[in-house]
Amino acid sequence: MKTKFLYIIPFFWITSLVVGQEKATVVVAANLKSAMDSVAKVYRIQYPKDVIQITYGASGKFYEQISNGAPFDLFFSADMNYPKLLKNNGISVSPIKMYAIGRLAVWSKKIDPTKAKMNSLIDSKIKKIAIANPKTAPYGAKAIESLKHFRLYDKLKPNLVYGENIAQAAQFVAFGAADIGIIALSDALSPAMKKEKGKFYVIPQESHKPLEQGCLILKHGKQNAAAKRFYDYISSEKAIQILTYFGYSQNTK
Template identity: 75%
Template structure:
């Protein structure tokens, strides 16, 4: 009898908790360069907001743009640039102001060679046969890489050695696991625990060699009225979130 009473009491408590504090959900799509930082931000956010469920998918900003433009039911989009959110806003697929949440950096990363010795000229080293970068058609970091290579007058010399990851995180994987000799990747990936574990070395590419990697987020049309999406959109500007972004190599200006 006591066991039945305890079970019934537990059921009532759970019912009341879910009624008074219902779990809310937001579907968020995030540029691949942000994965390590975003995972950390989400962990801290969930500690303060345990009833908020945030479902995150990482990938290439350009691919997400296409999916959103075709009606994909996402609530919040963290892009690797400002262009995709701006286009979505102009075409009626976004409802919030476009927020600049981070400025990224590019880095040359290698497991075999030290990029700090030759810097950009490492790309011309005869030992380097394959250079992994993000696909410039869908990954803003890949597009900025091409800008940088052209700035240093290296593009025509190395273009036949380029191998493309679907996104910048995949380019990092190519470099880490031997599918490429070096990678031009996001600094945030170079600073991630996974890449540090691979014992590679990196060199930060001068920012003057490409237009700034300004990254923007926006609440999408599907997220209208979604309080979790709005709350997380606001949270990315919080002191704690900015501290995590800074730790992984991002800046705010």
């Protein structure tokens, strides 16, 4: 049985390389899109000969594809668990690097979540609540943890609508398919979401386990110098500044 691989939102798609260029195929958790687009642009200035082909999607789906032999060089997950599984299965060639810790936010155009905070989700005006699919998206799983922490999950479960990944959950609430959403803080801070003029409340970190995000070079990228450079670059001062701007941190404090 042949496995089909789904490639989502390529950032760069280069069909032929100029002599001297090196290409790395990188798969990245959807919550990182705005931040990683910016990191890639700055990286390109420093390493103009490298072609970094980025695809965004759900970490769980990328894990399945990588496990089935998808030819990716570098994986940026929305958690540490998927990288650990790949490492244990011998599909990686680098240490697992925790490059960022993400945050969740309640976002809406319909009401102002800063007023009632988590209780915004039980407002009478709210009929549909967007979150990422908890089976494949770590941000969705943490959203469920948070709802359970505040004892809201059982009450709100019938109102939940699931995006394939956290970026799609943000699209649902931005374009009216849902009244409110639990999305990545990085999405709430993105230029695209700011244009939608919604408001957001940052969910307390203590309501769920930390959204520690890990990356690693995959077996396919063992000899890929561009993949190694990009893996190293995510720890650079400039990359950390960009991640911080989009609401990420490097510690749980």
